[in-house]
Amino acid sequence: MERESMQHFRKHMNHGIENSFLDQVRHLAREFFHLPTGEKQKYARPSHGFEGYGNDMVLFDNQSLDWVDRLYLLVHPQNQQKLKYWPENPVSFRDMLYDCTARLRRVEEQLLKSMARSLSLPEDTFVIQFGERPSIYARFNYYPPCARPDLVVGLKPHADGSGITILLQDEQVEGLQLLKDNQLFRVPILPYALVVNVGDQLEIMSNGIFRSPVHRALTNSTRERNTLAMFYAPDPAKEIGPVEELVDKRRPRAFKKIKNYVQSYFHYYQQGKRPIDAVRV
Numbered sequence: 001m002e003r004e005s006m007q008h009f010r011k012h013m014n015h016g017i018e019n020s021f022l023d024q025v026r027h028l029a030r031e032f033f034h035l036p037t038g039e040k041q042k043y044a045r046p047s048h049g050f051e052g053y054g055n056d057m058v059l060f061d062n063q064s065l066d067w068v069d070r071l072y073l074l075v076h077p078q079n080q081q082k083l084k085y086w087p088e089n090p091v092s093f094r095d096m097l098y099d100c101t102a103r104l105r106r107v108e109e110q111l112l113k114s115m116a117r118s119l120s121l122p123e124d125t126f127v128i129q130f131g132e133r134p135s136i137y138a139r140f141n142y143y144p145p146c147a148r149p150d151l152v153v154g155l156k157p158h159a160d161g162s163g164i165t166i167l168l169q170d171e172q173v174e175g176l177q178l179l180k181d182n183q184l185f186r187v188p189i190l191p192y193a194l195v196v197n198v199g200d201q202l203e204i205m206s207n208g209i210f211r212s213p214v215h216r217a218l219t220n221s222t223r224e225r226n227t228l229a230m231f232y233a234p235d236p237a238k239e240i241g242p243v244e245e246l247v248d249k250r251r252p253r254a255f256k257k258i259k260n261y262v263q264s265y266f267h268y269y270q271q272g273k274r275p276i277d278a279v280r281v
């Protein structure tokens with residue numbers, strides 16, 4: 001019954017999204033990051049929020065900094081979108097993001113259904129826990145070339161706070177690595193493949209059967225790298241926890257019931273700690 005998320009990195013499934021659409025997403029993201037700084041600053045992250053363009057929040061003096069510029073936006077529920085942070089330049093950026101959200105959401109829901117079926121559970125088991133108003137965040141990552149890639153990481157080791165994440169990798173520059181059995185493995189580039197990553201909240205719901213792997217992104221000395229992560233997470237107002245059918249004598253309850261996991265996530269993350277450790281039984 002033990003299944004590792006590694007299998008999902010390897011599994012080839014047809015996601016049904018045309019290559020030309022994925023090309024357009026990458027093209028518009030690059031165009032945005034290549035705008036003059038002043039233009040990008042119009043969408044700058046405020047000092048006490050995380051949405052917008054710039055770097056991640058610095059919460060601690062000893063926090064290590066990442067070699068990445070990012071544009072982080074809540075894309076669902078629609079009435080919570082903060083459009084002032086959504087680029088109007090390039091002109092089709094917003095439309096692309098609406099479209100991208102809808103398409104990747106369908107893929108994420110299909111995956112959650114197949115994963116439930118693979119455990120002989122009713123297919124809606126996980127989807128129901130995400131609620132009617134799941135949170136979906138888009139994070140565009142831009143890693144500029146870095147003269148000393150041996151000294152600086154693009155994104156420090158972390159596991160995602162989502163339920164499930166879809167990552168559109170750069171089609172040319174590799175950089176993602178994940179930890180399994182204390183060893184780092186590179187995630188190879190398959191140009192039009194989507195990388196699927198299990199996040200902490202799905203590890204919790206599956207009572208530890210699906211694992212949320214620690215991963216990091218490297219920098220490259222001569223080439224920039226662009227990726228898009230789409231994080232699909234339960235409605236923060238809804239309580240989630242291990243599915244009852246997955247708790248038994250052989251596999252006792254591993255996690256507490258929790259609400260709004262993402263809120264506490266950043267506090268632990270920026271200290272280099274694993275937020276999931278705080279919710280173990």
Ligand SMILES: O=C(O)CCC(=O)C(=O)O
Binds near residue numbers: 139160169175176216
């Ligand atoms: O850029 C990558 O390859 C990884 C991005 C990532 O892990 C994230 O945004 O959470």
Ligand SMILES: [Fe+2]
Binds near residue numbers: 158229
């Ligand atoms: Fe990640």
